[in-house]
Amino acid sequence: MTDADFETLKRSIEKILGIQCRCYKEDYIKRRLLSRMRITGKERYKDYNTLLISDKNEQELLRNALTINVTKFYRDKEVFDLLRTEIFPDIIRSKGRMRIWSAGCATGEEPYTLALIINDLTRLKPDVQVTIFATDIDREVLKKAKDGIYEKRSLENLSESQIRRHFNETGDGKFEVKNHLKEMIRFSHHDLMSGKPATNYLDMILCRNVTIYFTEEQKNDLARMFHPALISKGFYVMGKTEFMGREVEQLYEPYNALQKIYTKN
Ligand SMILES: C[S@@+](CC[C@H](N)C(=O)[O-])C[C@H]1O[C@@H](n2cnc3c(N)ncnc32)[C@H](O)[C@@H]1O
DSSP states (O other), X not given: OXXXXXXXXXXXIIIIIOOOGGGSOHHHHHHHHHHHHHHHTOOSHHHHHHHHHHOHHHHHHHXXXXXXXXXXXXXXXXXHHHIXXXXXXXXXXXXXXEEEEEESOTTTHXXXXXXXXXXXXHTTOTTOEEEEEEEESOHHXXXXXXXXXXXXXXXXXXXXXXXXXXXXXXXXXXXXXXXHHHXXXXXXXXXXXXXXXXXXXXXXXXXXXXXXXXXXXXXHHHHHHHXXXXXXXXXXXEOTTOOOOGGGGGGEEEEETTTTEEEXX
């Protein structure tokens, strides 16, 4: 497997999938590619490149392999419990409005979980204005997120009463998020490596389980990019297994270090 063939394959990925390979660790790309090559029985980058160029299905499968879209409702229950019991009630009480960004929202379970919690908290307070911005680099998952239709098993962390209040059964065993939650969320395409936030004046940014293949410098750049997008004392929520880099930790103060919730300094 020659370096030149690998370079050609990377150029195809950039052109066909619109994914910028230079933004990712080379090892990560190679591991993902080798896994797809094993599955498709291609031993050389060159042969896999030929397949990728001609096969739309493989393009989709490689995109998913590179961007890993795994997510679920109430992923890391303790984090959402803290938002529900402490942080959101405080923001609602003190401000009466809330702007949140779910960055790297995948198929939408994270922003819908936020919408569901906030809707329950504000049901008797119609004046509270809430907007949840939900973005991802992958247009396919964004489409699924906008549709808001899920298998019953994705809802396993929700109570029967939450499901009844916030979902309609579609007839084929699936569950569609009701409009009162959909209306709280603005889904859009955004690349976290673009250097610009999707929006500003945010009370909270959640960017969880997105940066596994980012280099340390890219992770630091993300924390630097989020900082001015947050209002004073705004919250930055990271994934449970993610870490704040030394070079940027002075920008944020731990609110709950165990749950990876920080506030802007
Ligand atoms: C594992 S999912 C995380 C979903 C959700 N935040 C959670 O914690 O359950 C990671 C998502 O990050 C998205 N992603 C990866 N790189 C990105 C980038 N550069 N900009 C925006 N989204 C990105 C992927 O497309 C994927 O949908």
